[in-house]
Amino acid sequence: MSELKRLVIETDKLRENVQNLKEYCKDTTIIGVVKGDGYGLSLVPYATFLSEQGITHFAVSEASEALALKECEQFYQAVVLLMTPQNDEKTVEQLLKKGVTLTVGALPHLELIEKIAETKELVANVHLKVDTGFGRFGFSYRNEKEIVTAFSKHGKTVNITGVFTHYSCSFEPKYKITKQQDERFDSVLEILTKQNASLMENLLIHSANSCGALLYPNKNRNAVRIGSAFLGRLPMKAPVKLHRIAYLETKVLDVNEVRKGDNIAYGNVYLAKEDMKTAVIGIGYKDGFFTTKQNDAYRLIDILRYLYADFRSLGKKTFLYQGKYEILGRVGMYCAIVKNDGSLSPNDIVKVDCNPLLIDFSIRREYR
16 A cells, blocks of 8 residues: 555535535435445445435445445445346345345346245345346336336335436437437336336336436436536536545655756657756556546547547646646656646645546545
8 A cells, every 4th residue: 555645535525515416406315326446435435424424325336345335334224226237146145135235137137036035035125227228237128028027026025126227328418318218218117107006106216327317307216326426527517516526645756857858758758848847746657647448439429529638638737736737748657747836845745636436446545
């Protein structure tokens, strides 16, 4: 674990984000999505903080995350939804024994759960997942027969507590793709209501993630899944005030002076335009700094968006607590070089903007 670096979570800002989102989504159950080790904030401390703010429902993507929460006393009674369907018998048994709510996206999932619940004399809480256009998990919205068959399994060993879908493009500026998904989901909900209206009245119905909850509040159903919005990191402008709630804290390792024309960092891609002072800060791509998710979309419009974003990032600054400092040359594995206006000295503590989800897990998380 690095002694020089830590990821600082600003609890005042996080608390305000939670309260603002609760107010915006009032009369709606908020399911706190804490996948990816709590979006990089450390799963149990992050979920504990959300619980202290009144969040009672949580969602994760991996069985290990669900079990880690349920093994903590404070989450014993909480609803923990595992959004990824499970096909391994031993894993399903572990999850059922801990009281994790499972996702069912196909009849074989349900048959496995039903068999284990009967054998172990357990009651399995499940949410039915409907695929309305994401193409990942779930009953196809077209397959009414299978959905109705699964819904009819509600009984002594299988307790259906929710139905949900997942938007593929909830950040779209125009309500087009999402509208189509909503219409498909509505058609499924109508069918299920005809089958068992009283059961439907008591289920959690959710389709919206963070962007969907903020852009289409009329389609919030009676629950929403909030993840990235808690961190204030969204691909669109939010209609509610949100803060970015975390930064990397590290030290200045050294300072230096370079002459006009001198190379700075790997590859000789940056030559000093003038005599200048520099500072070396102890953060690099090994730590997740200046790393990004690979551009994996291939439509022309997406490629153009990426190119535009790259163009805008030319001459990108990094945020330090004294001001904004230009990164000079390539970021190295362990450190980066910035232009120093004379205010930076060795051992100074600096604050660096970052995406917590990309920060290496060896770096300590600290709630302040």
